[in-house]
Amino acid sequence: MEKDTFGRIKTSDTALLIIDIQEKFIPHIDNIDRVVENAARLAKGCRELEIPIIVTEQYPEGLGHTTEKIEEALGKYTPFEKTAFSLFEDKTIKAAIAELGRPNLLVTGIEAHVCLIKTVLDGLAEGYSMHWVADAISSRTKSNRKAAAARAIQCGAFSSSTEMALFQLISSSRDEHFRAISKIVK
Numbered sequence: 001m002e003k004d005t006f007g008r009i010k011t012s013d014t015a016l017l018i019i020d021i022q023e024k025f026i027p028h029i030d031n032i033d034r035v036v037e038n039a040a041r042l043a044k045g046c047r048e049l050e051i052p053i054i055v056t057e058q059y060p061e062g063l064g065h066t067t068e069k070i071e072e073a074l075g076k077y078t079p080f081e082k083t084a085f086s087l088f089e090d091k092t093i094k095a096a097i098a099e100l101g102r103p104n105l106l107v108t109g110i111e112a113h114v115c116l117i118k119t120v121l122d123g124l125a126e127g128y129s130m131h132w133v134a135d136a137i138s139s140r141t142k143s144n145r146k147a148a149a150a151r152a153i154q155c156g157a158f159s160s161s162t163e164m165a166l167f168q169l170i171s172s173s174r175d176e177h178f179r180a181i182s183k184i185v186k
Contacts, residue, residue: 003103003129007158009168015102016046016053017087018074019109019116023064029110029138030145038136038162039108040073041184045166047075048180052100055079056087058115085115088122097128104129106165107157108136112148120152130157133165 018039026032046053055066057079065071066079080093087093097105105128109116116137120130132152139145153159160168163185170177 003127007104007129007131007160009104009106009129009131009165011049011051011169013102014051014104014106014169015097015100016042016051016106017097017108017119018043018053018055018066018070019087019107019119020056020058020063020111021067021070021109022057022060023067025063025110026067028140030140030142031138032110035108035110035136035138036067036069038133040069041162042106042108042133042136042165043070043073044184045169045181046106047073048177048184049169051169052102053077054087054093054096054100056082056093056109058082086118086122087115088119088126094126103127104131106131106133106160108133110137111139111144112137113139113144117148117151120157121155124156131160131165132157133160133162135161 021039055077060081082090084090105123107120107130123130166181166185170181
């Protein structure tokens with residue numbers, strides 16, 4: 001995997017991780033409507049751009065499944081069930097990520113200070129460029145979300161937003177996907 005030290009991403013070297021945006025978490029997460037909306041936008045955009053997407057669910061028997069809005073944006077998909085906080089601590093998920101052969105991972109989901117920070121730190125240790133999509137990530141409290149974001153960036157993750165990531169993935173307004181991506185972000 002060849003990484004870009006400036007965090008540039010392309011459709012050919014990027015994958016999206018949607019981590020644990022599940023129904024039972026919804027009432028407890030700060031600014032959850034924004035997170036769900038932006039994760040759904042990223043899912044639609046990545047589908048349009050044919051970028052692989054990995055979706056996880058933490059203990060779905062107890063916490064429910066991925067929210068309906070994100071499921072609709074994903075179309076047909078099969079989530080990975082997990083109990084470990086970090087995706088890289090689960091051998092099946094770690095292997096699925098490695099099999100993609102994509103050095104850039106866009107990270108979205110909940111909770112920032114638990115599963116996302118552990119995944120980001122482990123991903124960095126594994127040699128991936130981790131992209132913290134700030135407007136598609138949250139925790140129960142704003143302070144936990146902010147602390148996790150600061151730690152991720154401090155340790156080498158790239159800070160991003162939904163719109164920034166999607167437009168970075170296309171080359172110009174002449175790109176064949178420009179209109180579709182423009183509609184998705186509005």
